[in-house]
Amino acid sequence: MVPVRRQAVLRSSRVVARDTWWMEFDCPEIAETSVAGQFAMLGVGLDTAGTWLLPRPFSVGWTGPGGVAGFLVRTFGAGTRAFTRLAVGDEALVLGPLGQPYVLEPGRSIECVAGGVGLAPFIALAASEAAAGRQVRLIYGERNAEAVFDLDLLRELTGHEPEIYTEDGRMGTMGRVLAGLDPAGDALLLGCGPTPMLRALAEFARTNHRDLQVSVEEHMGCGIGTCQGCVVRSSDGRWVKACVEGPVFPADSLDWTTGG
Amino acid sequence: MAERVGSRTDLSQTVFGVTFHSPVLLASGTCGYGQEYADLIPLDDIGGIVTKAVSVEPRVGNPPHRVAETPGGMINAIGLENVGLEVFRNEKLPWLDRALERAQVLVNVVGRSADEYEAVVSGLDAEQGFLGYEINVSCPNVKGGTMFGTDEAVLGGLVRRLRRATERPLVIKLTPNVADVGVFAKICESEGADGLSAINTFPGMVVDIDRRVPLIGNGSGGISGPAILPMGVYATWRVRQSCELPIIGIGGIRNGADAMQYILAGACLVQVGTASFVDPNAAVDVHAGIAAYLERSEVDSLAELVGGLAFPAARK
Ligand SMILES: Cc1cc2nc3c(=O)[nH]c(=O)nc-3n(C[C@H](O)[C@H](O)[C@H](O)COP(=O)(O)OP(=O)(O)OC[C@H]3O[C@@H](n4cnc5c(N)ncnc54)[C@H](O)[C@@H]3O)c2cc1C
Ligand SMILES: Cc1cc2nc3c(=O)[nH]c(=O)nc-3n(C[C@H](O)[C@H](O)[C@H](O)COP(=O)(O)O)c2cc1C
Numbered sequence: 122m123v124p125v126r127r128q129a130v131l132r133s134s135r136v137v138a139r140d141t142w143w144m145e146f147d148c149p150e151i152a153e154t155s156v157a158g159q160f161a162m163l164g165v166g167l168d169t170a171g172t173w174l175l176p177r178p179f180s181v182g183w184t185g186p187g188g189v190a191g192f193l194v195r196t197f198g199a200g201t202r203a204f205t206r207l208a209v210g211d212e213a214l215v216l217g218p219l220g221q222p223y224v225l226e227p228g229r230s231i232e233c234v235a236g237g238v239g240l241a242p243f244i245a246l247a248a249s250e251a252a253a254g255r256q257v258r259l260i261y262g263e264r265n266a267e268a269v270f271d272l273d274l275l276r277e278l279t280g281h282e283p284e285i286y287t288e289d290g291r292m293g294t295m296g297r298v299l300a301g302l303d304p305a306g307d308a309l310l311l312g313c314g315p316t317p318m319l320r321a322l323a324e325f326a327r328t329n330h331r332d333l334q335v336s337v338e339e340h341m342g343c344g345i346g347t348c349q350g351c352v353v354r355s356s357d358g359r360w361v362k363a364c365v366e367g368p369v370f371p372a373d374s375l376d377w378t379t380g381g
Numbered sequence: 382m383a384e385r386v387g388s389r390t391d392l393s394q395t396v397f398g399v400t401f402h403s404p405v406l407l408a409s410g411t412c413g414y415g416q417e418y419a420d421l422i423p424l425d426d427i428g429g430i431v432t433k434a435v436s437v438e439p440r441v442g443n444p445p446h447r448v449a450e451t452p453g454g455m456i457n458a459i460g461l462e463n464v465g466l467e468v469f470r471n472e473k474l475p476w477l478d479r480a481l482e483r484a485q486v487l488v489n490v491v492g493r494s495a496d497e498y499e500a501v502v503s504g505l506d507a508e509q510g511f512l513g514y515e516i517n518v519s520c521p522n523v524k525g526g527t528m529f530g531t532d533e534a535v536l537g538g539l540v541r542r543l544r545r546a547t548e549r550p551l552v553i554k555l556t557p558n559v560a561d562v563g564v565f566a567k568i569c570e571s572e573g574a575d576g577l578s579a580i581n582t583f584p585g586m587v588v589d590i591d592r593r594v595p596l597i598g599n600g601s602g603g604i605s606g607p608a609i610l611p612m613g614v615y616a617t618w619r620v621r622q623s624c625e626l627p628i629i630g631i632g633g634i635r636n637g638a639d640a641m642q643y644i645l646a647g648a649c650l651v652q653v654g655t656a657s658f659v660d661p662n663a664a665v666d667v668h669a670g671i672a673a674y675l676e677r678s679e680v681d682s683l684a685e686l687v688g689g690l691a692f693p694a695a696r697k
């Protein structure tokens with residue numbers, strides 16, 4: 122799984138929720154070798170027209186036939202706005218697959234807990250694991266109904282029925298994803314989303330003795346372990362690099378008392 | 382003039398007693414210890430790499446965020462986190478020795494005191510797998526608190542000591558955080574340095590206006606990328622005017638044209654840093670861009686162009 126750098130052509134791009142795009146690129150290496158939880162650095166390269174943009178990390182959302190990799194991109198600042206403006210046929214510079222994936226045990230059921238664009242890695246995972254006969258729950262929360270990923274497309278990609286939570290209650294169940302979890306359950310918990318949500322999830326897992334793996338977010342420079350820019354604090358007090366040692370970590374290996 | 386053949390275009394530079402087959406190196410802190418890039422680019426196609434700073438003891442580094450994009454560049458405050466002398470010598474250097482044939486290696490050295498710098502140099506000097514040292518003087522001296530590279534007496538003393546500790550090429554990486562970088566270049570020359578790298582990052586700060594705190598965990602950080610290209614070129618030109626030492630030009634280089642600015646201003650080698658984050662292939666492309674420039678200009682050898690900057694008479 123050596124990362125590959127490639128100019129990748131954008132095959133399709135569509136709005137799937139407010140400020141949120143589903144973008145599929147021609148990326149055969151990522152499509153063939155990436156495992157759910159891994160990510161790619163997406164950039165525009167050293168544009169001769171003078172645009173300067175550092176690449177940004179995005180979870181590999183889905184890999185499909187014909188060497189296609191799908192990414193879920195929600196606009197936030199300059200970088201995400203630049204990518205979502207790409208038109209079909211445009212090229213992006215993609216470096217991936219990168220980082221450590223979720224690690225599943227044979228036969229053990231999983232509960233994927235997603236907040237916002239934290240949904241991305243679970244699209245691929247739900248699709249492949251449900252097809253392979255594993256018991257999968259996909260519990261997906263958003264602040265409001267407008268932010269929820271196009272459900273028809275989500276069902277089509279995953280072949281699976283997600284359980285939706287919105288804080289405004291206008292779609293799915295009103296409330297937060299944590300409400301969907303059974304403290305006595307024994308499925309492996311997988312989390313991805315904003316840090317406050319992950320922290321709450323880690324606390325839930327700790328008090329209920331549940332196994333949990335989370336995908337964390339930190340600013341990245343290189344994505345391949347050279348710049349030491351992307352560190353998070355481990356439970357034994359070290360700085361660990363989210364790009365190579367993560368982004369997926371066992372929740373109990375991280376220090377949840379510090380940071381955003 | 383002899384007839385020119387494209388493939389004969391000569392980008393090699395003979396500096397520090399060896400030939401760099403390419404003038405393009407990867408800058409310290411942006412290529413780790415080489416290993417991560419080996420899967421992505423043919424390292425032997427470029428002139429060499431400069432390692433992440435090595436200190437006597439491993440360094441832990443700063444809290445996040447450590448990096449963020451800034452207009453035309455980025456800010457970083459890594460805190461010189463590195464594996465330390467021991468691991469570098471036992472694990473990283475042997476890999477470099479095995480993996481690289483043509484590419485040269487400079488070891489970037491950092492310390493909190495002159496003793497610490499000297500300990501790294503003495504601890505490595507007998508090893509194989511590298512050409513010489515690039516001394517990072519953009520860090521605070523525990524005695525006195527100012528940076529090594531911003532105090533004339535402190536810098537002079539450091540260079541003098543390191544000169545006694547090694548016969549290998551000793552390159553001092555200047556900080557731009559001084560009134561006249563030429564003065565510091567001259568000091569390094571008179572204390573026996575073999576070359577100068579110009580330049581390190583500029584101090585900077587980004588404010589998170591929502592939380593009303595610095596965006597970077599350390600508070601401030603170093604600015605790199607195209608935003609500092611003209612300042613790096615200027616520093617190179619000032620250094621060229623102040624001393625005779627070979628210069629390695631650094632700061633904001635993205636392509637062959639950027640590199641040629643440094644070379645015409647007086648640099649014989651260049652380093653590519655932040656641009657490698659945008660495209661891991663950046664250094665290889667910079668090399669190709671320099672070659673294309675020579676072709677276009679019908680110049681056979683890059684060495685002819687070093688310091689070839691002319692000033693129109695009226696504007697002198
Ligand atoms: C492993 C990983 C996977 C991710 N997967 C997805 C995904 O599938 N879909 C999606 O929409 N977003 C994802 N993100 C978050 C995404 O990378 C950020 O939203 C994006 O970097 C913000 O860039 P910007 O230019 O729009 O924002 P700006 O605020 O303008 O960015 C400024 C700087 O902050 C950094 N930055 C800001 N927010 C984040 C953040 N949350 N994470 C990392 N860097 C940040 C940028 O790299 C840049 O250096 C992921 C992040 C990580 C670390
Ligand atoms: C993430 C990062 C880490 C760096 N670490 C070091 C270092 O350890 N030692 C050093 O001398 N310079 C370090 N630098 C400075 C670069 O080597 C270079 O001088 C500077 O970034 C300007 O070049 P650029 O604009 O091409 O990046 C670092 C720069 C960055 C961006």
Ligand code: FES
Nearest residue numbers: 343344346349364
């Ligand atoms: S992003 Fe550079 S080390 Fe992780």
